[in-house]
Amino acid sequence: MEQIELHVSTRKLMGKKSRFLRRQGITPVHLFGYDTEPMALQCETARLKQVLRTAGKTKLVELRVDKHKKPRNVVVREIQKNALSGELIHVDFFQVSLEEKIKVEVPVVLVGEAPALKVKTNTMAHDLAVVEVECLPDRIPERIQVDVSVLVEDDQSIQVKDLMFGEGIVALNNPEQVVVRIARLEIEKVEKKVVAAVEGAEGVEGAEGVEGAEGVEGAEGAEGAAAEGAPAEAKEGKQSKKGEKKGE
Numbered sequence: 001m002e003q004i005e006l007h008v009s010t011r012k013l014m015g016k017k018s019r020f021l022r023r024q025g026i027t028p029v030h031l032f033g034y035d036t037e038p039m040a041l042q043c044e045t046a047r048l049k050q051v052l053r054t055a056g057k058t059k060l061v062e063l064r065v066d067k068h069k070k071p072r073n074v075v076v077r078e079i080q081k082n083a084l085s086g087e088l089i090h091v092d093f094f095q096v097s098l099e100e101k102i103k104v105e106v107p108v109v110l111v112g113e114a115p116a117l118k119v120k121t122n123t124m125a126h127d128l129a130v131v132e133v134e135c136l137p138d139r140i141p142e143r144i145q146v147d148v149s150v151l152v153e154d155d156q157s158i159q160v161k162d163l164m165f166g167e168g169i170v171a172l173n174n175p176e177q178v179v180v181r182i183a184r185l186e187i188e189k190v191e192k193k194v195v196a197a198v199e200g201a202e203g204v205e206g207a208e209g210v211e212g213a214e215g216v217e218g219a220e221g222a223e224g225a226a227a228e229g230a231p232a233e234a235k236e237g238k239q240s241k242k243g244e245k246k247g248e
Contacts, residue, residue, distance in 0.1 A: 005062045005071070006051045011042040018090075027088045031063065031074065033095035041065065045088055052076065052091070058106055058140045063093060073098060073137065096137040103172065105130040106141050108179060112149035116182040122154060128179040131160065135169040146179055157181035 011028055013021055018028045027048050031039040055061050055076060062071035074093040082089055096102055107130050116122050131144055144165070146158055161175035 003062060004051055004055050004059060005064065006043065006047065007064045008041040008043045009066050011040040014040060022087070022089075027091060029091045029093060031065075031072070031093045031095060033074070033093075034097045034100065036072070036095045039065070043091075048088065048091065052079065056107075056142070058104060058142050060096075060137055060140075061093070063095075075102075075104065075137065075140070098137055101134050101136055102140075103132060103134050104140055105132050107143050109143045109145050110148050110180060111145050112147045114148040114151035114182065116151045116153055116156060119154070121185045123183050123185055124148065124151070124180060125183050126180050128160070128173070128177060131163065131179075132172040133165065133169050134172055135166075139166065139168050141166060141169065148180060151180070151182050154182055154184055 008029060008031075011018075011021075013028075021028060021042055022045070025045050026042050027045045029041045029043050029048070031041055051061060057076045059075070061074050061076070063074045064071050072095050074095050076091065077094040078090075078092040079088070080090040081087060094102075108126075108128055110126060114124055117124060133141070144163060146163065148158070150156075151158070157178045158180050159175065160171055160173045160177045160179060163171065163179065165171060
């Protein structure tokens with residue numbers, strides 16, 4: 001097994017003052033876990049980045065604190081980065097016992113080619129990116145490889161219970177949980193729905209135009225009739241009044 005070593009020292013600057021360390025190329029780190037008191041530490045950022053690339057969150061790291069001769073066996077538990085720049089902000093290390101099992105998430109890596117993908121209407125969905133396992137610290141797998149060449153039919157899948165683990169490694173996920181599957185692309189149905197939606201929208205717009213036109217024409221007719229009828233009614237009223245005066 002590759003030995004990964006990292007030297008750290010006790011940290012005195014805490015909280016917001018830690019930003020002064022980062023400006024000097026030093027990253028704040030924290031140690032906690034089995035048989036140790038929590039410790040605020042610091043490390044050269046350049047070396048820490050190298051260790052993180054090599055160890056990830058699955059390999060053991062020998063942490064040497066100050067001038068202590070005996071190294072501490074740790075795994076990376078959490079990495080904090082600046083959301084904009086991507087620079088390291090803080091790293092947590094978890095101290096382990098080589099004789100006690102721990103729980104850790106292991107990444108799932110797909111290998112091979114799925115024959116089912118030769119059908120154009122098929123696609124592959126990777127539903128589970130990591131699997132949580134329990135094992136001794138020195139038996140943590142770097143990754144779990146899943147061979148997708150067994151996926152030859154539509155709707156076929158690989159579940160957690162189908163994965164192969166080394167001796168002493170137990171998966172904690174639901175055995176029925178799907179890791180990767182073949183799914184059909186419902187292209188024709190989607191196209192039909194889009195066409196139907198467009199045609200429906202055009203029909204509604206046309207109907208509204210017709211109704212609007214009729215409404216306008218009706219209004220104009222009504223207004224014209226009212227205008228034409230008004231003078232006639234006025235004339236009739238004058239004639240009736242003249243008749244009434246003569247009668248008197």
